């Protein structure tokens with residue numbers, strides 16, 4: 001029998017008005033997806049060696065898509081360079097993306113063994129060998145932390161949970177202290193929510209859907225301990241999920257698809273910004289091209305890139321001239337490039353803030369073992385839609401995450417975003433020829449403490465304990481990773497207050513590297529809104 005509850009709509013998710021606008025924009029994007037032949041030609045070819053282009057965007061995630069769309073709409077021809085694959089062609093199983101329960105070569109970026117965020121189940125390791133391939137999820141290992149990132153046209157939108165959260169306005173000063181909140185909350189957050197198609201689950205359906213029993217159990221336990229429980233907006237198509245539940249369409253969220261891509265239902269950038277970008281006819285996208293260098297040249301900058309095959313081998317090197325270069329390679333990708341280019345003398349005038357101010361958004365995971373009378377369900381939607389908002393009292397916002405194993409686990413699983421003071425720095429390791437990150441595992445302790453402020457209390461109230469079998473043998477906390485890298489080229493420090501890199505006119509940072517380590521909630525709406533703000537200013541004043 002479903003437990004009936006009322007969660008707060010605590011977040012400034014989309015209003016009814018922006019919901020309608022968002023839906024309209026999706027339909028508009030789909031309609032525009034029928035391209036003219038000229039537009040198709042413009043998007044099907046990759047960039048040529050020795051090309052001279054007005055604008056080059058490195059990366060095709062949220063910031064890269066916002067940048068390319070707005071530049072193209074302003075009449076600028078744009079070339080987007082993406083190290084990952086296009087993800088537009090089905091594999092041997094007829095699907096573009098692999099399932100979370102059966103990872104294969106499509107699942108990981110150039111690894112011969114999976115590196116799943118939950119490494120163990122019932123104490124047993126669950127990773128397995130796979131062929132080395134330019135797969136979709138990169139588990140990039142630095143000393144002390146593994147940073148998960150999406151690889152491919154669409155960036156992180158291909159692999160993420162779709163949780164589309166606007167930070168509470170009272171905490172915005174912690175997120176972007178030099179940005180005017182009025183313009184963000186009046187203009188750019190609504191614009192981002194509308195373009196991304198952000199909507200809220202229907203509470204009546206949440207209350208009864210079998211696939212959200214795990215979230216209802218999470219809600220019940222949180223509320224019994226006095227914690228505010230909130231619905232969290234998402235970009236998943238809820239009507240599609242209802243049809244999945246009814247068995248009338250192919251399953252995606254209800255088949256455990258998430259970390260390695262969703263074949264249906266999730267409105268990734270492939271269904272929002274990218275069709276609009278293609279419809280302009282002004283944008284070329286080059287997948288499997290990795291930028292390695294940017295140096296000043298007459299007419300702008302020489303951008304060097306490697307073209308990769310699906311084994312990750314360089315099959316060609318191209319050098320193009322771009323009048324303007326927009327770094328949108330993600331917090332880690334942009335920071336690594338800038339630190340290397342400054343340290344190796346390619347861009348020596350970048351200032352000393354480059355590489356600094358990097359944080360993990362306080363990510364920490366844990367599971368709780370419930371009593372037998374509190375099953376969480378063998379069918380779990382892979383799309384999280386609710387969380388515990390204890391930011392004001394304890395510095396933690398915990399999303400109730402699924403464990404879509406297909407069997408009853410009696411486990412509640414959480415990804416907490418926490419307030420943490422630790423910030424790391426990227427530096428060039430000349431001997432090894434790579435960029436290192438100064439993160440220390442012990443820095444996660446503040447995050448664990450913040451998360452414990454919620455879960456110790458719930459465990460005491462419910463008479464339950466932590467799961468110790470998910471991250472190793474007798475290990476409670478998933479404190480080895482982040483899904484939310486932020487910072488490394490912080491706004492108004494490494495750049496001016498709109499992302500223009502100091503020292504190099506025509507070079508811009510657009511992505512999560514601008515945000516100094518925290519968004520207090522899941523980050524992609526803020527990354528999208530900030531990019532919308534910055535590119536509007538850049539187009540108005542620099543072009």
Ligand code: FAE
Pocket residue numbers: 058059060061062063064081082083084148149150151152153154155156157159160161162163164165259289290291292328329330331333334337483484485511512513522523524525527
């Ligand atoms: P991103 O989306 O990472 O795009 C950067 C792109 O640049 C990528 O496609 C790279 O492959 C490409 N690139 C990097 N280096 C190069 C190079 N040298 N040359 C060419 N291309 C390059 O950046 N956030 C939420 O708000 N809600 C969620 O529910 C959520 N869940 C997540 C779950 C997982 C498993 C992961 C990994 C992340 C999740 N995130 C979530 C984080 C979110 O996806 C991330 O903050 C954004 O994708 C970052 O956007 P950017 O535009 O900064």
